[in-house]
Amino acid sequence: MSKLEDIVSLCKRRGFIFPGSDVYGGMAGTWDFGPLGVMLRRNIMNAWWQFWVDSRDDMYGVDAAIIMNPKTWEASGHVATFADPLVECKECHGRFRADKLVDGATESITDAEFLKVNPKCPTCGKQNWSEIRKFNMMFQTHVGPVTDDSSIAYLRPETAQGIFTNYKNVVDTIYPNIPFGLAQQGKAFRNEISPRDFILRDRECSQMEIEYFVRPDDWEPQFEKMLEEQHYFLEQVIGLPAEMVHDLEVPAEDRAHYSKRTIDMMFDYPNGEEELMGLAYRTDFDLTNIQHASGKSMEYRDKVTGESFVPHVIEPSIGVERLFLAVLTAAYKEEDDRTVLKLPENLAPYKFCVSPLLKNKPELVAKAKEVYQMLKDKYTFVTWDDSGNIGKRYKKQDEIGTPKCVVIDFDSLEDDTVTVRDRDTTEQVRMKVGEL
Ligand code: GAP
Numbered sequence: 225m226s227k228l229e230d231i232v233s234l235c236k237r238r239g240f241i242f243p244g245s246d247v248y249g250g251m252a253g254t255w256d257f258g259p260l261g262v263m264l265r266r267n268i269m270n271a272w273w274q275f276w277v278d279s280r281d282d283m284y285g286v287d288a289a290i291i292m293n294p295k296t297w298e299a300s301g302h303v304a305t306f307a308d309p310l311v312e313c314k315e316c317h318g319r320f321r322a323d324k325l326v327d328g329a330t331e332s333i334t335d336a337e338f339l340k341v342n343p344k345c346p347t348c349g350k351q352n353w354s355e356i357r358k359f360n361m362m363f364q365t366h367v368g369p370v371t372d373d374s375s376i377a378y379l380r381p382e383t384a385q386g387i388f389t390n391y392k393n394v395v396d397t398i399y400p401n402i403p404f405g406l407a408q409q410g411k412a413f414r415n416e417i418s419p420r421d422f423i424l425r426d427r428e429c430s431q432m433e434i435e436y437f438v439r440p441d442d443w444e445p446q447f448e449k450m451l452e453e454q455h456y457f458l459e460q461v462i463g464l465p466a467e468m469v470h471d472l473e474v475p476a477e478d479r480a481h482y483s484k485r486t487i488d489m490m491f492d493y494p495n496g497e498e499e500l501m502g503l504a505y506r507t508d509f510d511l512t513n514i515q516h517a518s519g520k521s522m523e524y525r526d527k528v529t530g531e532s533f534v535p536h537v538i539e540p541s542i543g544v545e546r547l548f549l550a551v552l553t554a555a556y557k558e559e560d561d562r563t564v565l566k567l568p569e570n571l572a573p574y575k576f577c578v579s580p581l582l583k584n585k586p587e588l589v590a591k592a593k594e595v596y597q598m599l600k601d602k603y604t605f606v607t608w609d610d611s612g613n614i615g616k617r618y619k620k621q622d623e624i625g626t627p628k629c630v631v632i633d634f635d636s637l638e639d640d641t642v643t644v645r646d647r648d649t650t651e652q653v654r655m656k657v658g659e660l
Pocket residue numbers: 381382383384414416423424425426427428429430431433499500501502539541542543544545546
């Protein structure tokens with residue numbers, strides 16, 4: 225099993241991910257994506273969009289504003305309930321999530337349960353704790369030049385609400401047949417008490433969410449179908465090994481306030497099994513709350529039967545960073561004398577690396593440039609490397625997950641063949657340029 229420190233180190237060394245605001249000593253819970261990270265991240269997000277929206281007839285996209293009317297978060301229940309249990313060490317004043325200090329505890333941990341274990345403070349080792357209090361995780365800001373209570377707004381803690389608030393607009397403009405889904409990708413912000421495990425728990429993350437609107441009596445089959453499709457996406461499209469993905473039926477007391485059924489899809493990350501994504505049955509909770517708060521009808525009128533009803537919702541929700549880390553965890557391998565990212569070809573930042581055997585031989589460089597341009601025209605994601613020796617170039621390309629390295633040597637000038645080295649097997653074959 226790969227170690228998290230090794231993945232973090234590779235990410236920094238090869239330009240995938242840097243600590244946020246690194247130059248100023250960082251900003252806890254934030255991360256910046258470098259050139260390679262941006263490419264991998266886009267490939268993951270594009271694969272999601274392609275699978276869930278572009279290839280289907282029942283899914284549509286929206287892209288809502290991050291700062292929404294604060295009524296949104298009152299109606300959704302986030303102002304009242306989007307909170308984690310916070311304890312403070314009375315000795316060193318360190319603040320922690322109470323449920324993370326007690327093995328097997330959940331977010332609903334009580335003072336009695338906490339004090340029964342009475343854990344040591346991770347910072348100073350003392351056992352002198354405050355009472356648990358609920359800490360709301362939404363980031364507050366003020367909109368406009370006046371900073372009083374009337375101008376309070378929030379950075380969205382989930383992309384979902386930007387979908388629900390547009391449900392009526394979409395229904396009234398494109399008249400989709402039920403069941404249908406609205407999908408969104410974008411930033412979400414949570415003032416996590418303890419960001420941790422690299423990009424697993426961040427204060428600024430990106431979500432990819434679908435609200436799938438169904439008839440109230442149809443939710444169970446749609447939920448099962450969505451679960452199956454999620455497995456297909458994670459395992460066949462993204463290439464995660466099926467044995468590393470586990471379903472966890474979330475008990476009622478641990479479910480979010482809006483959910484009547486949730487399955488968390490867990491993944492074997494380097495530091496243990498953690499939630500990769502959630503699949504929730506949100507009932508008509510959000511639409512009826514919006515209906516009450518806005519005074520506008522959220523009913524859907526079935527064109528065939530003429531019935532009107534407020535749809536129920538199945539919501540698959542996944543964090544881009546968690547999927548990114550799952551992809552890296554599955555791909556990262558240490559073998560004999562090399563480290564390699566065995567990324568699926570559809571996700572690898574570069575598909576080919578092209579090099580001349582020697583960079584000081586103009587005829588080799590010219591031929592290699594020709595091959596490079598040909599591949600670039602065809603596959604776009606092609607990189608050029610003439611630094612160091614061939615061994616070093618292979619080492620670098622292995623670490624960034626490039627599936628094929630193409631090397632142009634003196635024979636290439638004679639017979640138009642090149643050496644193609646496979647990242648996973650390290651085997652090299654000779655082939656004609658035209659066959660690449
Ligand atoms: N709209 C439902 C919702 O937001 P959630 O379980 O709170 O549900 C959904 O979040 C997904 O978003 C999680 O399964 C995870 O992949 C991602 N996520 C949530 N909080 C995160 C954080 N602090 N850092 C990174 N990803 C996070």
